Amino acid sequence: MAQVPQTFLDALAVRTWCGLALRALGGAREEIDAINVYPVADGDTGTNLYLTLESAVTAVEAVFAGYGTGTDEPSLADTVRAMAHGALIGARGNSGTILAQLLRGMAQVLADDADDTGRAAPGIDGTTLRRALRRAADSARGAVAHPVEGTVLTVAAAAADAAEGAEGDCGTVARAAYEGACAALAATPGQLAALARAGVVDAGGRGLVAVLGALVEACTGETPAAVSGAPSGSGPHARVAGAEPAPCADGSAAEGPAFEVIYLLEAEDAAVTRLRTRLDALGDSLVVVGGDGLWNVHVHVDDAGAAVEAGVEAGRPYRIRITHFGLGDVHTGGRPPRERVQRAVVAVVPGEGLAGLYGEAGATTVLARPGEPPASGELVEAVRRAHAREVVLLPNDAELRHTAAAAAEQARTEGIRVALIPTRSAVQGIAALAVHEPERRFDEDVVQMTSAAGATRYAEVVVAERQSWTSAGICQAGDVLGLIDGDVAVIGPDLTATAERLLDRMLRAGGELVTLVVGDEAPGTVAGHLEARVRESYLAVDTVVYQGGRQGVPLLIGVE
Template identity: 65%
Template sequence: MSRAPQPFDHAVRSDERLVLDAEAVRAWSARTAEALGRERAAIDAINVFPVADGDTGTNLYLTADAAHRAVEAVFAAPGATGDRAPDTADAVRAMAHGALLEARGNSGTILSQLLRGMAGVLAEGADGDHLARALATAASSARAAVAHPEEGTILTVAAAAATGCRDGGTLPDVARRAYEGARTALEATPGQLAVLGAAGVVDAGGQGLVAVLGALLETVTGTAPEALPPSPAPAPAAAGTTESCGPGGEGPGYEVLYLLEAGDAAVELLKARLDALGDSLVVVGGDGLWNVHVHVDDAGAAVEAGIEAGRPHRIRVTHFAAAPAPEPHRADEAPAHARGERAHRAVVAVLPGEGLAGLCAEAGATTVQARPGEPPAGDDLLAAVRRAHAREVVLLPNDTDLRAAAATAAERARAEGIRVALIPTRAAVQGIAALAVHEPDRSFDEDVVAMTAAAGATRYAELAVAERQSFTSAGVCQAGDVLGLIEGDVAVIGQDLTDTARTVLDRMLQAGGELVTLVVADSAPPGLAATLETHVRRGYLAVDTVTYHAGEGAPPLLIGVE
């Protein structure tokens, strides 16, 4: 029910035109979160596309709530008063960034891109004409972010909102026409998308967007729009026409989301790879930070693709249907390998140094030792996969240069009926982090995702001694110099291994960290590990340290920071 018109508490007049100020954006974000919170259950109930998993309302609410909290954080920041008070640009950018960081599900991810598109225009001006242009930019950018746009969805509703107000005008008029255009388009969605027509419902994401625009209209006019009529429950017959996901269903079994730090070119390659892996692909963001959403059967491969493109984090994997658990073995049975049967799952890891290989073997991994100047070939890795004698294998190459050989070995093993997931670990410390979270009793995809996330969250460094004069990214080094390589690039050139190690550690911990892993070879100076542990303990109170001994055949020192 509409309430009586109220004064324009959250808008200001500029040159006789009503414009949104920062407080108006703040009020809009609050009303949006409130409206979606109020309607989340009703929206969840009509969620039949792209997957009938009943969470669109919840995902939209969580995304909007994160956007509102980001706006509030701007206003709560120290010094956010007087001349330093947030302006419209600060508020709309915070709203869009908060949504990007916490976007949930397919519709939440699209909503974050709609807000991002609007923010780019409203930061320049916030009168009615700018709002009309902002809605048009939002609709086009959201459509571009979806790999295979469908009509009758939130994208259609967004386009109709933009079309309804394309001629501009005053702020209240633009907001009203945008809302009315969206609402009319929402009512037409059952005739545009077969699954909606079969269920007898409107699009859930589109209904959520109408609530967002309704909150905007209330903010600039002081009048809440008439409530939408209650939606009927989806017709039971519609269940067979939706994407029935999960084992035994017609669609992918997992929803994968993660934030990704990567460049534009890498993201374009990532989109092509993820599009081949699954469906419902949405990649939003820009300026080096992206939110990736996709539905796949191979969740590990989706995360692996993110690692190859850049740095994924905040990884979330949701089952659309529970995968069957592996059959348990009786306590009195001999191990599968001893019975000549395949084990359920194994990890194959390439590791430098006898000590490190032995340590990981004790943790249950089948190891391949990498000797200086003698990297293992694809045949060596395939032999190790076969030697593991398991139905499912996680392969950790632990070296960037071994990625091609590992991929070849994985493909050949798959041709033999072995399910192989290649996690593109680039250093032994990443492999150790992955192995630390390995749990063979959970589903294969969940295990691979957890291991991939642990590896991706581990920054790595290596200390080596230069064999000859050379040009490096840190300058010219001479034979005998100590080189500190961070993420594969020479960052420090020193004379003493211990001093260089301290410098490398300090540089890595400047970016934060909770756990430092030190892998020390026999060739390292005596007492190196103890010295570095003390250095971390005194300089970084909240950081823990763990040390492993690599024995012979490894670089003097490997460092991991998680």
């Protein structure tokens, strides 16, 4: 059913636009994934754009839900700010991060103009929409460390250029932007050798054309016709006429960084400026978007831990995602999307430090923030990102057993072989990962990893929030609790002393290796104290210490 034409762009039109854009990206997702060859041929640009916009739509719908079923509706300013914020916090991959900045740039102009005119104004006119599209293109280009022509940045700039030459209402401006974007998209293979070799247009630009087409429909009520030389929405049209995918001229792919690292970051502008410089030296495909204290950071690096540590130094990183590109990656050179690797590990981790540790060991990670366990859909998405035929899933939390089982079942319906190892703590996951050997048969690898995890007793040291009954007696708020396998075993007033008693109790049953994962909440001396205790009292036992960052508990302990 056709949409009602909008002479002005108001809150309802923005809501309609977001919904139409999500539908358009959903329909084009597989096509866009299939033509994704730059900057990394990992076949996920369409999916990343869809997930990013889905987060924006969720935020917009939440704003409207706050107004109930009455006749009133949120302001345009509130709506576009919600759209931009939702895209920022949900941005996935290089393409999704740039889309988030495009939406943020538009929202800045639209919201400022709406604030200036007030609620009495019917909405935003074509003049303001032109300025919004220009701000979007400029801010997205500024967020990319090393802009490349023939990408979504080129398509966005062309859309803004075309809009600036259009006179009329929002529908007229939106249509001009769409047509300019389509023409620029068709020309991308002539600007980027990787696209020409593969016989495709730019995947990110293709996604932006879908989003702008939805804007035309929201403003005019009509679905725009495909422009000559641009994709119309079906897969074959995304390829350059007469071109066939081809390998690199030398028959090989250029090497590139091994990891994609993404996180949200709470930090001041000055700290982010320093962070950009440091990350630019560590890797490539650097995109940092956001502002007002909240940023989304995306980079490809070989040292995932260093990228996370740089974020910790700049501010507070969270929702950290580290993806190992695996064998056969193509970062440049324009080959078709890479083949799936044979096997990968997906792990839920409680802190930034462990995210870096697991990532460096080759695992795809999902960060579980305190009080915010990942949903099954997030685990399924992580399994997809691992891009493997076989996946070992480590939930690292007893409470995530059913969630992980649901995710594994969903992934199996998509043809991925998934083995769920019921790890109940991150230290059990570390033990499993230590014996992981992708060259073994899948079943044998799973058995060895399961055995290593099961042979690792786990404990954690936490601070009681209130008075309660425990298996070790009554505790008061502020008491330090030592839990073994989830049950309170020790209660004490001091964290270091309680941790020592807890470790002694665990080592009475024997052990060869103690693993300590120290959180930011723990005293700086606790690791050294416990290492000394093990060295003096348990001569045959080794100790390894990891920094867990903001992991929700001061200390995790594993004994193998």
